[in-house]
Amino acid sequence: MALIKKFRIKSFKEQQTLLKLEKISMFYNKRQILNNLNLNINKQEVLGMLGPNGVGKSTIFHIITGLKDPSYGKVLIKGIDCTNIPIYERATKFKLGYVPQHGGFIQDLSLIENLKLVGEIHIKEKELRKSKIDKIISQFEFDPLLTIKAKHLSGGQKKKLVISMALINDPSILLLDEPFAALDILTIKMLQEIIVNLQSIEKITVVVCDHQARDLLSCVDRAIVLSNGKIIASGSPNEIIKDSSARSAYFGDEFKIN
Numbered sequence: 001m002a003l004i005k006k007f008r009i010k011s012f013k014e015q016q017t018l019l020k021l022e023k024i025s026m027f028y029n030k031r032q033i034l035n036n037l038n039l040n041i042n043k044q045e046v047l048g049m050l051g052p053n054g055v056g057k058s059t060i061f062h063i064i065t066g067l068k069d070p071s072y073g074k075v076l077i078k079g080i081d082c083t084n085i086p087i088y089e090r091a092t093k094f095k096l097g098y099v100p101q102h103g104g105f106i107q108d109l110s111l112i113e114n115l116k117l118v119g120e121i122h123i124k125e126k127e128l129r130k131s132k133i134d135k136i137i138s139q140f141e142f143d144p145l146l147t148i149k150a151k152h153l154s155g156g157q158k159k160k161l162v163i164s165m166a167l168i169n170d171p172s173i174l175l176l177d178e179p180f181a182a183l184d185i186l187t188i189k190m191l192q193e194i195i196v197n198l199q200s201i202e203k204i205t206v207v208v209c210d211h212q213a214r215d216l217l218s219c220v221d222r223a224i225v226l227s228n229g230k231i232i233a234s235g236s237p238n239e240i241i242k243d244s245s246a247r248s249a250y251f252g253d254e255f256k257i258n
């Protein structure tokens with residue numbers, strides 16, 4: 001767990017619920033994907049959601065953002081029932097940021113044009129918009145990349161762009177869908193550092209999902225494991241890898257982190 005020690009600036013202590021999923025069930029046609037799922041996400045924690053491909057991780061993000069309606073159950077943010085609030089209103093009033101697994105930017109616009117586009121949607125005041133975009137450019141070290149079309153950026157640069165676009169709205173909750181997929185080790189480390197800084201410097205609550213445990217467990221405070229539509233285990237990275245249900249349903253006997 002050397003990575004955690006290196007990245008962790010403060011350990012997570014608050015236990016105040018910010019986002020709550022209450023008795024969520026989801027059916028696609030007649031097939032049940034999520035089964036009476038309950039989840040509390042605490043203010044300013046980094047929560048990892050683990051589970052095999054197809055278990056329903058992206059579906060949970062779609063239900064939180066409003067891209068999909070659950071078949072049953074509620075989504076509450078700061079205690080307010082958002083289940084019937086439309087996507088845009090949920091994103092703006094409840095400060096939800098979402099980084100999808102694929103895309104999330106306009107391929108034929110340059111990096112700066114993508115940032116300006118999102119800036120114009122969210123920030124009406126010109127000076128404020130400019131200072132927010134300037135802050136993001138320096139925070140993410142985008143200076144040499146500004147005029148490059150998004151489609152020509154590397155995988156890691158694209159991921160940084162989409163994360164930075166989600167930050168323009170000053171989210172209090174950021175959802176990251178498989179951010180480490182198909183990236184090299186150094187880029188994954190850079191993203192892990194960004195995630196931990198979002199929590200410790202920007203005070204953002206981060207929910208990150210992945211179907212592979214190792215990279216995710218290095219940068220989260222708490223993780224849950226999903227299996228057959230339910231949360232079968234929850235705990236700190238060290239706790240969850242020892243959990244017998246999580247080991248038999250997901251990690252396997254050989255799994256270790258060091």
Ligand SMILES: Nc1ncnc2c1ncn2[C@@H]1O[C@H](COP(=O)(O)OP(=O)(O)O)[C@@H](O)[C@H]1O
Nearest residue numbers: 028029033051052053054055056057058059060
């Ligand atoms: N729009 C849809 N219609 C029907 N089935 C879907 C739809 N979206 C997802 N599914 C199915 O729901 C299950 C969960 O999908 P998903 O949430 O994308 O899983 P994960 O993100 O964990 O890989 C999968 O079996 C998938 O095939």
Ligand SMILES: [Mg+2]
Nearest residue numbers: 057058059101
């Ligand atoms: Mg997915």
